[in-house]
Amino acid sequence: MAEITAALVKELRESSGAGMMDCKKALTETGGDLEAAVDWLRKKGLAAAAKKAGRVAAEGLVGVAAEGTSGAVVEVNSETDFVARNDSFQDFVRNVAEVALAEGGDLDKIQAATYPGAGHSVADELTSMIAKIGENMALRRTAGISVDEGVVCSYIHNQTAPGLGKIGVLVGLASSGDKAKLEALGRQLAMHVAAAQPQAVDRDGVDASALDRERDVLSEQARASGKPEEIIAKMVEGRLRKFYEEVCLLEQVFVIDGENKVSKVLEAAAKDVGAPVSIAGFVRFQLGEGVEREEQDFAAEVAATLGG
The missing domain is CATH 1.10.8.10 (Ubiquitin-associated (UBA) domain)
Incomplete structure (x- = not known):
């Protein structure tokens, strides 16, 4: 042998x-x-x-797991929404989210980790699932958030099963204040992130290339007005303030009350919980975002099947 x-x-x-x-x-x-x-x-x-393995997997589920000062979110893709409703698939996503929580959201570590209740890795369990269910699947991405003191809260929008859905959010709040009140605030902020889709916590966190791109666009728009360069510069800065209000979490209007900026909400919360509150970070996963979906021509598919 x-x-x-x-x-x-x-x-x-x-x-x-x-x-x-x-x-x-x-x-x-x-x-x-x-x-x-x-x-x-x-x-x-x-x-x-x-x-x-070559078939496009853009459906599936986002799963979240959070406990105390840590949280993790995962996206597991399948080819069809039908599989996303399969109990075995849902159990897999839920278990992977728990593994992600233990591994700090590190994708390589999660894939190599032992799958709960099995003698093999998460990656091997996924391969087995593909063979058993008959669709391509992929553990596409994961992320984790932790705080030294405070809470990490999760929220699933349009939850299809506990901890599973199409949009998953984590929000980390750093504070020594009342934990129960922080949890309530954190959930509301997670709901806000799901709805408002911020790109960064504050101005310092905005992607530099995105900011440059926005500045270029605004500059060209302002020049079209025919005004002098010094006026154009002021116009651009004024419009950039509007841009920041749209993409920075602290500068967005809180969707829960529709009046105050999130920064003001945190200031008010500090008095309520008995200590300063800051947002340590957030993660928002929306199922399939950025995945190029395969456009199928049904007539061509039938012709190919018939050899035409």
Whole structure:
């Protein structure tokens, strides 16, 4: 019998798309014969994942998990919304969110971590899920937030199951104040982030390239007015203030009351909770954002199937 080396297992995994432990078992069962191992995996339905890896996965679920001073959010994609309603898929996303919480939202660590209740990794469990359900899936992204003192709160918009939905938000509040009141405020702020879609906590956090792009656009718009350059400069700065009010969380009008800026809400909250309150950070994941969805021509698909 051929020696079952790590290189042989790796080669089988790359050619079949099956999980590492499944590949090792297949090689053991077939005496190290690579081709026979591929057939063994196919018979078990474990090599099916490879064929599905190229298909666009833009549906799925966002999952959140938060406890005390830490929180994590994950996005797991599938090809169809039908699979997103599958209990097994929902359990997988929920478990991965818990793993993400333990691993601080680090994607590589999450994929390598042991999947709850199994003797293999999260990555291998995902491969097994692909083979079992019959759709391409992907653990697309994860993020984590933690504070030294305070709370991390989560919110799922249009929740489809506990901790799961299409939009997931984490907000970290740094404060030594009353925890219960901080939790209530944090949830409201998370709801605000879901609705208002801020890009940064404050002006210092705005992406430099996004700011340059906005400044260029505003400058060209102002020059079209034909006014002198010194007037144009003032016009641009005035319009940039409006831009900051749209993208900076602290400068946005709080959606809960529709009147005060978030910065003022935090000032008022400090008196209520008994200590200063600051936003340590936030994360907002919306399912499928940035994914190029495959446009299907149904007539062409039928013609191709018929060989026309």
